[in-house]
Amino acid sequence: MTAEVFNPHILGFFCHWCCYAAADAAGVSRYQYPPNVRVIRVMCTGRIDVRFILEAFGCGADGVFTGG
Amino acid sequence: MPIVDLYNERLSISRAPHIDYVQAIPSSYYIDPKACLRINYETCNLCAQTCTAQAIDFNQKPRKLNLDIGAVVLAPGFGRIDQSVLEKYGYGRFLNVVTSMEFERLTCASGPTEGHIVRLSDKKPLKKIAFLQCVGSRDETCGNGYCSTVCCMYAIKEASVAKEHNPDLDIALFFMDVRTQGKGFDASRERAEDKYGLRVIRARIPRVDQVDGQLALTWTTDDGKSHSELFDMVVLSEGLNAPEDAKAIAEIAGIELNHYGFCKTSVDSPLVASRNGIYVAGAFQGPKDIPESVTQASGVAAMASELLSEVRNTRTVTVSYPEEDKALASEKPRIGIFVCHCGSNIAGVVDVNAVRDYAGTLPGVVFCKDTLYSCSQDALKDIANKIKENRLNRVVIAACSPRTHEPLFQETLKSIGLNPALIEMANIRDQCSWVHSQEPKAATEKAKDVVRMAVAKAGLLEPLEQTTVDVSPTALVIGGGAAGMTAALSIADQGFECVLVERSDQLGGNLRRLVWTMDGEKASKVLDDLIKRVDGHPRIQVMLQAQVEAVSGYVGNFTSSIVKAGQTVVVDHGVIILATGGQEYSPKSYQYGKNNRVVTQLELEANLAKGKGILKNVKNVVMIQCVGSRGEDMSHCSRLCCTQAIKNALKLKEIKPNLRIYCLYRDMRTYGFSEDLFREARKKGVIFIRYEPDRRPQVIEQDRKIKVRVFDRLLKDEIDISACLVVLSVGIAPGGNEALAKIIKTPLTPEGFFLEAHVKLQPVELASEGIYLCGLAHGPKCLDESIAQAKAAAAKAAIPLAKGKAAVAPIISRVDRDACIGCGICESLCPFNAIRLFKVNKRRKAETITASCKGCGICASHCPTLAISMGGFTDEAIMAQIHAFAGEKCA
Numbered sequence: 001m002t003a004e005v006f007n008p009h010i011l012g013f014f015c016h017w018c019c020y021a022a023a024d025a026a027g028v029s030r031y032q033y034p035p036n037v038r039v040i041r042v043m044c045t046g047r048i049d050v051r052f053i054l055e056a057f058g059c060g061a062d063g064v065f066t067g068g
Numbered sequence: 069m070p071i072v073d074l075y076n077e078r079l080s081i082s083r084a085p086h087i088d089y090v091q092a093i094p095s096s097y098y099i100d101p102k103a104c105l106r107i108n109y110e111t112c113n114l115c116a117q118t119c120t121a122q123a124i125d126f127n128q129k130p131r132k133l134n135l136d137i138g139a140v141v142l143a144p145g146f147g148r149i150d151q152s153v154l155e156k157y158g159y160g161r162f163l164n165v166v167t168s169m170e171f172e173r174l175t176c177a178s179g180p181t182e183g184h185i186v187r188l189s190d191k192k193p194l195k196k197i198a199f200l201q202c203v204g205s206r207d208e209t210c211g212n213g214y215c216s217t218v219c220c221m222y223a224i225k226e227a228s229v230a231k232e233h234n235p236d237l238d239i240a241l242f243f244m245d246v247r248t249q250g251k252g253f254d255a256s257r258e259r260a261e262d263k264y265g266l267r268v269i270r271a272r273i274p275r276v277d278q279v280d281g282q283l284a285l286t287w288t289t290d291d292g293k294s295h296s297e298l299f300d301m302v303v304l305s306e307g308l309n310a311p312e313d314a315k316a317i318a319e320i321a322g323i324e325l326n327h328y329g330f331c332k333t334s335v336d337s338p339l340v341a342s343r344n345g346i347y348v349a350g351a352f353q354g355p356k357d358i359p360e361s362v363t364q365a366s367g368v369a370a371m372a373s374e375l376l377s378e379v380r381n382t383r384t385v386t387v388s389y390p391e392e393d394k395a396l397a398s399e400k401p402r403i404g405i406f407v408c409h410c411g412s413n414i415a416g417v418v419d420v421n422a423v424r425d426y427a428g429t430l431p432g433v434v435f436c437k438d439t440l441y442s443c444s445q446d447a448l449k450d451i452a453n454k455i456k457e458n459r460l461n462r463v464v465i466a467a468c469s470p471r472t473h474e475p476l477f478q479e480t481l482k483s484i485g486l487n488p489a490l491i492e493m494a495n496i497r498d499q500c501s502w503v504h505s506q507e508p509k510a511a512t513e514k515a516k517d518v519v520r521m522a523v524a525k526a527g528l529l530e531p532l533e534q535t536t537v538d539v540s541p542t543a544l545v546i547g548g549g550a551a552g553m554t555a556a557l558s559i560a561d562q563g564f565e566c567v568l569v570e571r572s573d574q575l576g577g578n579l580r581r582l583v584w585t586m587d588g589e590k591a592s593k594v595l596d597d598l599i600k601r602v603d604g605h606p607r608i609q610v611m612l613q614a615q616v617e618a619v620s621g622y623v624g625n626f627t628s629s630i631v632k633a634g635q636t637v638v639v640d641h642g643v644i645i646l647a648t649g650g651q652e653y654s655p656k657s658y659q660y661g662k663n664n665r666v667v668t669q670l671e672l673e674a675n676l677a678k679g680k681g682i683l684k685n686v687k688n689v690v691m692i693q694c695v696g697s698r699g700e701d702m703s704h705c706s707r708l709c710c711t712q713a714i715k716n717a718l719k720l721k722e723i724k725p726n727l728r729i730y731c732l733y734r735d736m737r738t739y740g741f742s743e744d745l746f747r748e749a750r751k752k753g754v755i756f757i758r759y760e761p762d763r764r765p766q767v768i769e770q771d772r773k774i775k776v777r778v779f780d781r782l783l784k785d786e787i788d789i790s791a792c793l794v795v796l797s798v799g800i801a802p803g804g805n806e807a808l809a810k811i812i813k814t815p816l817t818p819e820g821f822f823l824e825a826h827v828k829l830q831p832v833e834l835a836s837e838g839i840y841l842c843g844l845a846h847g848p849k850c851l852d853e854s855i856a857q858a859k860a861a862a863a864k865a866a867i868p869l870a871k872g873k874a875a876v877a878p879i880i881s882r883v884d885r886d887a888c889i890g891c892g893i894c895e896s897l898c899p900f901n902a903i904r905l906f907k908v909n910k911r912r913k914a915e916t917i918t919a920s921c922k923g924c925g926i927c928a929s930h931c932p933t934l935a936i937s938m939g940g941f942t943d944e945a946i947m948a949q950i951h952a953f954a955g956e957k958c959a
Contacts, residue, residue: 020469020471024499026498027469027498030505032503032505035504040950043922043924046924046929047928047941049929052947
């Protein structure tokens with residue numbers, strides 16, 4: 001094991017109606033989770049073009065999270 | 069000068085000029101006239117001198133206003149239980165005996181102890197808490213013979229909050245009956261008992277003693293055993309009284325009060341006071357929870373709207389907006405960013421100043437500022453001024469969630485002539501400071517990233533056209549029972565057309581089977597009156613033996629296919645009210661259906677209505693509660709069966725006073741004023757025997773005779789009661805809602821009832837706009853509650869009808885006709901049928917049906933030629949966000 005901790009850079013695509021709402025609700029309830037996800041709000045996960053995901057990985061994302 | 073803080077139940081101090089709590093509306097300070105030195109002694113005057121806005125004027129005097137009004141709504145809420153009642157339990161003598169209201173403040177993060185639960189005697193943490201229920205309720209000695217309805221559930225809630233704050237707490241709750249009959253309440257209570265290990269003890273504590281600084285409780289359980297235990301704190305679950313000024317209100321309004329001092333109403337008109345044009349909502353009508361209060365509030369709005377429908381829109385003020393500055397919008401982006409502290413909600417974790425300074429360095433940003441509360445009125449004004457001063461044409465608000473606050477900021481943009489689509493929000497509260505409260509550095513970094521991504525998108529935002537569509541001024545009401553008829557009548561009386569669809573061959577639903585209402589009136593009178601008014605109403609079209617087969621469209625413009633006698637009728641309408649009812653649960657056990665001496669409560673009523681034949685040679689009657697309900701076959705409590713059983717037991721006693729009646733129950737849930745009936749039944753000799761769910765009673769047939777076997781907790785043995793008649797209190801099952809739920813694409817609860825948009829705050833709305841809910845379709849409830857809820861649904865449904873126009877969110881898809889190759893993938897994928905293909909010069913092209921599009925973007929993500937663009941969510945904008953996410957890695 002190395003001393004360096006893997007600190008992934010994750011891009012999230014959250015559906016406005018469900019996952020984004022759930023992420024807001026997590027905040028209202030003060031649930032705590034690691035600060036590694038950056039969120040792009042979309043009106044539906046159906047909006048996510050495969051190109052978006054490929055672009056994210058191409059730009060160095062360690063992971064892509066789609067929530068909907 | 070310090071004064072006691074009444075909002076915090078006297079547990080902290082405040083000052084004469086104060087604001088009760090941060091979210092108070094209106095959010096402005098007021099001066100307590102009783103404590104103010106200037107008002108009482110003409111000294112001080114410090115506040116008036118220091119207020120830079122010169123907002124304090126001591127020359128103001130009370131004024132008498134004469135208003136011309138058409139209807140009055142009484143909603144004064146409830147009063148507090150008298151101090152003398154609390155003193156019986158040591159309140160006032162022992163510091164660690166607190167009321168539930170005080171405990172609520174102790175558990176509140178913005179309360180006097182910042183949410184830390186401490187003993188009031190020494191402010192030290194504590195270990196053991198006891199909740200005593202029915203303090204000032206179900207207690208004739210203090211004049212309150214009724215049940216306050218809400219205390220059982222709020223005690224469970226307070227205990228849960230306390231356990232969440234401190235998992236080591238040992239909490240015992242002392243109930244007579246556990247009355248958590250609200251929708252979903254039993255499930256939450258069971259979860260809480262399970263998750264937090266709350267101890268539920270069935271006993272009424274007569275008094276509280278203090279022993280060596282601790283509080284001693286002694287009680288007897290129904291198995292005859294005595295117990296005693298020491299606690300650190302005792303919480304008195306105080307009931308709801310009639311408002312202190314109820315008598316004065318009654319005199320001024322000229323209305324009658326009931327024998328407990330609440331507003332007098334009847335089962336068939338639960339929202340109407342005893343004087344024409346005066347309506348009542350909330351706890352003044354009787355103790356009730358938030359959902360029922362909110363429902364009644366909407367219900368009285370319908371009543372007032374019915375009364376005043378002729379003068380609707382005669383005194384309205386139209387908001388006007390300046391013309392849009394299209395030239396400014398088309399200029400190169402000049403982005404302004406406002407970073408919100410949200411008090412300490414964001415600034416307590418995220419370094420707001422660092423985020424603001426960072427934002428200032430981002431490309432396109434020409435202005436940045438931090439604000440204390442961006443959404444406050446003064447901050448909105450300031451934002452508007454800063455936008456104008458700096459000629460900003462793109463705005464980023466780094467604050468909370470766009471789901472809740474974007475409309476507010478869009479309104480600000482509109483008010484100064486900017487297109488509302490030119491704003492982007494960066495969520496640095498709900499999805500940052502609140503969820504990373506222990507990692508301020510990482511949270512600040514995340515906030516910077518989120519702001520960078522928002523700025524990248526903001527630079528590519530384009531003005532969007534806000535379109536409106538006309539509303540079909542008709543309501544479709546599905547279900548012709550008490551709720552459906554009441555809703556239809558209200559809609560029609562408010563001046564709109566209504567189509568009432570009923571699947572059976574006659575109106576009435578379950579009300580047809582009811583013989584007496586809870587207040588002893590004939591149910592047929594209520595039924596006949598409703599049917600007569602529906603049939604005679606020029607604006608109601610009744611369709612019997614009809615069923616809704618398909619619904620398409622959206623709020624304001626629904627189109628439904630209704631099948632009647634093999635024929636399909638198409639109806640255009642603006643809103644839908646679901647009043648599909650429920651059904652009597654049909655039991656599979658207790659010899660039901662096998663022996664004709666075993667009947668349901670409704671069957672008993674029907675038999676009694678025919679005459680006393682059913683009671684011939686009957687000496688003993690056994691009633692069994694919770695048949696089918698509360699975990700037998702259905703998980704929910706059916707809410708009305710306890711009162712229904714008592715009502716019928718009293719009727720039996722009235723017909724045949726010598727009849728022996730046994731009622732086998734789990735918890736008698738005769739909430740509210742029905743408690744009077746429960747007491748009367750006990751006085752008249754009805755015998756109540758409690759059973760546990762793991763030892764349900766058995767109905768045994770032997771030698772053509774029936775006996776009911778039940779475990780007697782006091783005798784610790786099973787006893788057999790010979791029964792000439794067994795009456796089963798069967799619950800309310802959902803009315804087969806699956807098919808309709810699929811048609812209107814709406815979720816059901818696990819129990820099979822329709823799910824409302826918000827349990828407390830939107831109890832009659834569905835998540836889909838334009839669809840409303842009432843009656844048993846929402847969940848089991850009594851007739852008066854169904855009627856109030858039907859009125860509420862009618863009030864909500866009338867809003868789009870009265871507006872006449874519905875706004876279409878501008879986030880819809882747009883097809884670039886030149887790029888479109890007419891492949892039709894979009895049309896086939898669209899879940900809302902919002903894209904159609906048509907021919908232009910013999911070539912197929914796709915086109916968005918603006919009013920049907922929900923903006924999901926499935927079409928855009930699948931278009932092979934990238935011909936479809938989404939308002940506010942363009943490919944370019946999302947790509948820019950992705951690149952901004954990557955930062956320098958993707959330069």
